[in-house]
Amino acid sequence: xxxxxxxxxxxxxxxxxxxxxxxxxxxxxxxxxxxxxxxxxxxxxxxxxxxxxxxxxxxxxxxxxxxxxxxxxxxxxxxxxxxxxxxxxxxxxxxxxxxxxxxxxxxxxxxxxxxxxxxxxxxxxxxxxxxxxxxxxxxxxxxxxxxxxxxxxxxxxxxxxxxxxxxxxxxxxxxxxxxxxxxxxxxxxxxxxxxxxxxxxxxxxxxxxxxxxxxxxxxxxxxxxxxxxxxxxxxxxxxxxxxxxxxxxxxxxxxxxxxxxxxxxxxxxxxxxxxxxxxxxxxxxxxxxxxxxxxxxxxxxxxxxxxxxxxxxxxxxxxxxxxxxxxxxxxxxxxxxxxxxxxxxxxxxxxxxxxxxxxxxxxxxxxxxxxxxxxxxxxx
Amino acid sequence: xxxxxxxxxxxxxxxxxxxxxxxxxxxxxxxxxxxxxxxxxxxxxxxxxxxxxxxxxxxxxxxxxxxxxxxxxxxxxxxxxxxxxxxxxxxxxxxxxxxxxxxxxxxxxxxxxxxxxxxxxxxxxxxxxxxxxxxxxxxxxxxxxxxxxxxxxxxxxxxxxxxxxxxxxxxxxxxxxxxxxxxxxxxxxxxxxxxxxxxxxxxxxxxxxxxxxxxxxxxxxxxxxxxxxxxxxxxxxxxxxxxxxxxxxxxxxxxxxxxxxxxxxxxxxxxxxxxxxxxxxxxxxxxxxxxxxxxxxxxxxxxxxxxxxxxxxxxxxxxxxxxxxxxxxxxxxxxxxxxxxxxxxxxxxxxxxxxxxxxxxxxxxx
Numbered sequence: 052x053x054x055x056x057x058x059x060x061x062x063x064x065x066x067x068x069x070x071x072x073x074x075x076x077x078x079x080x081x082x083x084x085x086x087x088x089x090x091x092x093x094x095x096x097x098x099x100x101x102x103x104x105x106x107x108x109x110x111x112x113x114x115x116x117x118x119x120x121x122x123x124x125x126x127x128x129x130x131x132x133x134x135x136x137x138x139x140x141x142x143x144x145x146x147x148x149x150x151x152x153x154x155x156x157x158x159x160x161x162x163x164x165x166x167x168x169x170x171x172x173x174x175x176x177x178x179x180x181x182x183x184x185x186x187x188x189x190x191x192x193x194x195x196x197x198x199x200x201x202x203x204x205x206x207x208x209x210x211x212x213x214x215x216x217x218x219x220x221x222x223x224x225x226x227x228x229x230x231x232x233x234x235x236x237x238x239x240x241x242x243x244x245x246x247x248x249x250x251x252x253x254x255x256x257x258x259x260x261x262x263x264x265x266x267x268x269x270x271x272x273x274x275x276x277x278x279x280x281x282x283x284x285x286x287x288x289x290x291x292x293x294x295x296x297x298x299x300x301x302x303x304x305x306x307x308x309x310x311x312x313x314x315x316x317x318x319x320x321x322x323x324x325x326x327x328x329x330x331x332x333x334x335x336x337x338x339x340x341x342x343x344x345x346x347x348x349x350x351x352x353x354x355x356x357x358x359x360x361x362x363x364x365x366x367x368x369x370x371x372x373x374x375x376x377x378x379x380x381x382x383x384x385x386x387x388x389x390x391x392x393x394x395x396x397x398x399x400x401x402x403x404x405x406x407x408x409x410x411x412x413x414x415x416x417x418x419x420x421x422x423x424x425x426x427x428x429x430x431x
Numbered sequence: 432x433x434x435x436x437x438x439x440x441x442x443x444x445x446x447x448x449x450x451x452x453x454x455x456x457x458x459x460x461x462x463x464x465x466x467x468x469x470x471x472x473x474x475x476x477x478x479x480x481x482x483x484x485x486x487x488x489x490x491x492x493x494x495x496x497x498x499x500x501x502x503x504x505x506x507x508x509x510x511x512x513x514x515x516x517x518x519x520x521x522x523x524x525x526x527x528x529x530x531x532x533x534x535x536x537x538x539x540x541x542x543x544x545x546x547x548x549x550x551x552x553x554x555x556x557x558x559x560x561x562x563x564x565x566x567x568x569x570x571x572x573x574x575x576x577x578x579x580x581x582x583x584x585x586x587x588x589x590x591x592x593x594x595x596x597x598x599x600x601x602x603x604x605x606x607x608x609x610x611x612x613x614x615x616x617x618x619x620x621x622x623x624x625x626x627x628x629x630x631x632x633x634x635x636x637x638x639x640x641x642x643x644x645x646x647x648x649x650x651x652x653x654x655x656x657x658x659x660x661x662x663x664x665x666x667x668x669x670x671x672x673x674x675x676x677x678x679x680x681x682x683x684x685x686x687x688x689x690x691x692x693x694x695x696x697x698x699x700x701x702x703x704x705x706x707x708x709x710x711x712x713x714x715x716x717x718x719x720x721x722x723x724x725x726x727x728x729x730x731x732x733x734x735x736x737x738x739x740x741x742x743x744x745x746x747x748x749x750x751x752x753x754x755x756x757x758x759x760x761x762x763x764x765x766x767x768x769x770x771x772x773x774x775x776x777x778x779x780x781x782x783x784x785x786x787x788x789x790x791x792x793x794x795x796x797x
Contacts, residue, residue, distance in 0.1 A: 068561050071554065078549040152697075175679070178545045178700075182690045230690035231598070237675030241600075389602070396605030 086149040090123075090208030092184075093193030094133060094170050095159035101129045102162070102170060104136035105194040106148070107207045123207050125197050134173045150174075153181035155211040156229060157248070159193040163263060163270035168236055174229055182230040185215050187246040188263040188270060196248060199255045211257070215246055218259040222280045222293025222315070232265075240391015240407050242266050242384075244282070247273055264385035272383030278376040285338055285373060285418065286388050287320040294345060297368045299361065303349065312346035313365065316425060324393055326401045332414035334390055340369075343426040353431045358424045365422040373418035381412050390414065439640035442649040444575035448635055448717070449653040451578040453628030454585070454660070455714030456537045459682040459707065461625040461661060462668040466677050469618025471604055474666040476618030481658025483619065484626050487776070488654060491629075492647040494783040495636045498793040499643060503633035503779075504728035510782060510791050519778065520725055526774045527722040528743055530627070532751035533767040534715045535559055538708075539751070540760045545685065546704060556751050560744045562712050567719045567744075568737045571638045574720065578713055584706045589660070591703050592667055595687055599670035624768045626657060628714055630775045634721045719743055 093105035105127035112120045126144055130136030141148055158167055174180035189196045197207055204210040219226050224244050227235075235243040244262040251258055262279040264272040274282065280293050293315040303309050323335040342365070344352060351357050380387055391411060395402040440448070457464075465473040498506045503523065507516040539555040547555070566574060608615070632650050639646050668683040680686045689700040696702065719740060726739035754763040786792070 068558075071558060071561075078551070079547045178548075178689070183692050228690065234600075234671070234673050234676050237679075238673045239675070392600075392602050396602045399606040399609050 081149065083149075085146060087144060087146045088152050089148055089150040090153060090206070091155045091157070091197060091211060092150070092153055093127070093157040093159070093189070093197045094162055095193050096162035096165055097129060101131055102133055102136050103127055103129050103159075103194060104133055104140060105197050106137075106140060106150075107197050108148075109206060109208070121206065123205060125207075127194055132173070133170045137173075149179075150177075151179040151181055153184045154208045155215070156184050156186045157189050157193040157196050157211070158186065158245075160188055160190050160263075160270065162193075163188045163245075163265075166268045167265075167270075168233075168268040171229055171233070175233060180229075182233075183228045185212060186227055186229055186232060187211070187215060187248055189257075190247065190249045190260070195252070196250050196257055199250060199252065199257065201256045203256075214257060214259065218246065220291045222283055222290040223259060223276050224262050224279055224283065225288055225290070235265075236268050238392065240386055240393075240395050240402075240411075241389040242386045244274070244279060244385075244387055245270075264380060264383040264387070266384045266386075271385055272379060274376065274379060277372065278379065281369065281372055282376050282380065282387055284315060284318055284340065285320065285336055285377075287318070287322075289315060289318050295369070296346075297365060299349075299364050299368075305348075308348045310346070310348070311344065311361065311365070313342040313422075313424070314345045315340050316343050317341040322388070322390075322393065324390065324398070326394070326398055330401050330405050330410075332390070332394070332410070334388075334414060334416040335419060336373075336388075336416060337419045337421075338373075339421045339423070341423050341425045344424055344428060347427070350431065352424075352427045358427075362422050362424055365424075366420055369422055370418055370420045373420055377416045377418065381414075381416070384408070384411055386411050388416075390416070438570045438572060438638065440572050440575040440635075440638050442639055442641040442645045444572070444579055445635065445639045445646065445649040446653045446656075447579045447582045448575050449629055449631055449650055450585075450657055451582065451710065451713035452631045452717035453626055453653070453657045453714070454710050455628065456534045456541075456711045457625040457627075458661075458664070458710065459541060459684050461622075462665040462683045463677070463681050464621045464625065465618045465665055466669070466683075468621050469614045470610060471669045471674060472608055472610070472615050473618050473622075473669060474604070474662045475608075476615050477622045477658060477662035477665050479615065479619045480622030480626055481654060481662075483623060484629055484654050484658070485651060487779075488629060488632060488647065488650050490780060490783055491632045491636075492643070492650070494779065494786065495633065495646070496643045497786055497791070498637075500637050501793060502635075502637050502724060502728070504725050506633075506782065506786075508728070509793070510786050510789070517729070520728060523774060523778075524722050524725040524743075526770055527718045527725065528747050529750065529767050529770065531563075531715055531718040531722065531743070531747035532749075533764055534711060534718065535747060535751035536754055536760050537764060538711045538715075540757060541682065541685075542704070542708075544757075545682075546701060552755075553752055556748055559712060559715060560748045563715050563719045564740050564744045566712075566716050567723065567740045571635070571720070574716060581709050581713060584709050585660075588703070588706050588710075589663075591688055591699060591706075592664060592684065594691060595667055595671055598691075599667065600673065601670060603670050603673045604666070622661070624771065625661065626654075627768075627771050627775060628717065629654060630771075630779070631717050631721065633779060634724055719747070722747075 087108045089106045089108050091107040095103040097103055107123050107125050109121050110124050112122060126140060128136050128139040130139050201210050215226060224246050227243060227245055232243055235241060243265050245265060246259055247261045247263040248257045249260045261273055261275040263270045264274060284293060294312060296310055296312045298309050299311050301309050319339040321337040325333040391407045465476050469476040504520050507519050535556045538559060539552040542555050543552055566577060636646055664684060671687050672683060685700055688703045691699055722743040723736045723739035727733055727736045754760045
């Protein structure tokens with residue numbers, strides 16, 4: 052073969068290339084030992100409009116007998132934007148921050164009620180931004196939520212994700228990440244819920260007290276735990292263990308005997324949207340729930356007839372709750388069910404004539420709920 | 432000018448050669464580019480784009496059937512004469528080098544933004560060009576074998592994307608065709624540009640050792656594969672991002688994959704990018720080959736493209752270093768895209784007409 056280069060030159064070229072290949076790492080290497088790994092972030096809004104950025108990073112203290120203790124360190128700083136606050140933080144912490152491993156974003160209610168997209172923009176823009184971190188709203192200040200020292204885990208980056216995951220399993224909300232809410236923030240006619248936390252300083256714990264309803268980029272209301280669970284079911288999402296406790300009568304002296312707790316086993320949801328020619332929207336939300344009785348201190352479930360009676364009571368109770376919940380979402384203008392999106396998808400002509408910003412409040416949503424007890428545990 | 436007999440590839444390898452030439456640097460931003468024109472009907476645009484490519488492939492086939500052992504360059508010589516042919520050949524070589532440098536500069540820009548912000552661009556470009564030179568210098572069959580082998584990586588690519596089916600909202604593609612046919616056709620134009628690479632048919636076809644109809648079959652298979660692959664990617668991106676967020680993400684595929692994380696592997700986008708780099712390399716190699724094959728056609732005695740690879744690569748590196756920053760690179764890319772109108776659509780069709788009108792054909796030799 053007629054080669055352009057001699058063997059010697061090839062060898063030289065090869066060596067040069069090898070050297071170049073080996074060099075590339077040097078520009079962009081980031082050593083973990085040289086950076087502060089941020090594992091949880093809290094964002095708050097000061098009354099003067101500045102952002103308080105609170106971060107948690109682990110510090111390893113070498114103990115005496117080869118035991119090393121990992122400790123969470125909390126620092127915070129203010130700035131005009133999230134990144135500005137982070138720059139200010141960098142000025143007072145040794146080593147560079149690395150936020151790419153962040154697990155959870157806690158947003159103070161004040162900031163959430165104003166707008167969240169602007170504060171998160173920096174994360175979307177950064178190729179190493181932690182877009183799969185979970186997001187939650189804190190009642191009061193997010194800074195406080197990172198300063199508590201829960202006994203479950205000394206590390207905030209473990210405590211909060213685990214807390215959110217376990218609460219999500221009992222059906223309060225679907226876990227949303229920074230990325231998943233971004234899509235929903237921009238989507239029309241489809242809103243979202245974020246977990247809503249309260250800090251209990253006495254017990255040094257955070258507690259999920261329900262969900263925060265969002266419309267586009269800001270928080271517009273809150274739901275209690277029970278309401279969120281039902282709303283999620285009405286949205287056709289069944290988590291592992293959605294449970295409800297309802298009052299079924301109030302004659303018993305021992306108060307506990309007035310209640311029943313059910314675990315939702317299976318759901319079947321159908322949403323039908325009727326639009327009249329003058330764009331009046333009627334949504335029929337049929338939800339069939341198969342439930343297990345988890346707790347029934349009165350113990351009267353020995354026949355199908357009794358179960359039927361209970362079914363009726365439960366259906367009545369849950370329908371009432373559903374109506375209340377839906378009214379709340381409409382008041383908050385939070386279209387969690389995605390009714391608007393469905394109208395846009397399947398009735399585009401009507402959608403163009405509507406103004407969903409205003410119209411969602413005025414549509415009528417009729418829940419038709421049917422509860423059936425299918426199991427009652429291992430006793431009657 | 433006849434080709435060396437032993438340097439031939441099979442029609443099976445030809446399929447992968449065209450697929451790999453088509454799938455390249457543009458794939459990351461392809462769904463976005465189409466989306467800007469066609470909105471959430473982009474996937475239809477891609478399908479229509481595939482049909483257009485098929486028509487072009489048939490035209491190419493008719494042209495190349497008349498000159499079974501010639502590449503585009505020799506066809507130019509024999510239909511338009513040595514002088515005009517020479518000029519057009521030169522233009523083609525410049526076009527291929529420009530596409531090559533466009534690939535290099537887009538590649539370095541994306542790597543710079545996504546994973547190696549501090550590494551200088553020239554280094555990335557030189558590394559890529561180095562790989563290109565190394566691979567293209569050998570015979571075409573080596574290149575083809577390499578292409579077949581790395582096509583396995585496309586499966587990884589697809590699997591990574593399929594994972595996103597867990598997190599999509601099917602309602603996002605509705606209402607279908609709300610804005611009418613015009614935006615879809617505009618999107619088709621953009622889709623066509625990301626399918627560029629099938630013009631390799633004009634260069635590689637004579638190297639394929641099989642009947643003419645089999646060549647067309649092979650090219651059609653690769654076109655169908657690429658079309659389905661592209662519309663699948665576009666569809667997934669639409670389902671994932673919905674209508675408004677899409678506008679914000681110029682590299683939707685990468686962005687989507689970045690938001691996933693597995694237990695054992697946190698940044699899948701890095702894995703994805705590594706697979707993508709191979710695709711970039713293969714399409715760069717294809718253009719490098721096309722350019723050096725063109726340079727070879729000017730020489731009377733040389734029957735190997737290898738000596739010219741180096742010059743073509745150097746040129747493409749130098750040109751690719753000129754545009755700097757996202758906006759400049761974008762402008763350069765648009766410029767090259769418009770050139771492909773002339774070189775992929777216009778000239779080959781003109782050439783076909785010319786050869787049909789003048790009844791020019793390669794002399795039969797049996």
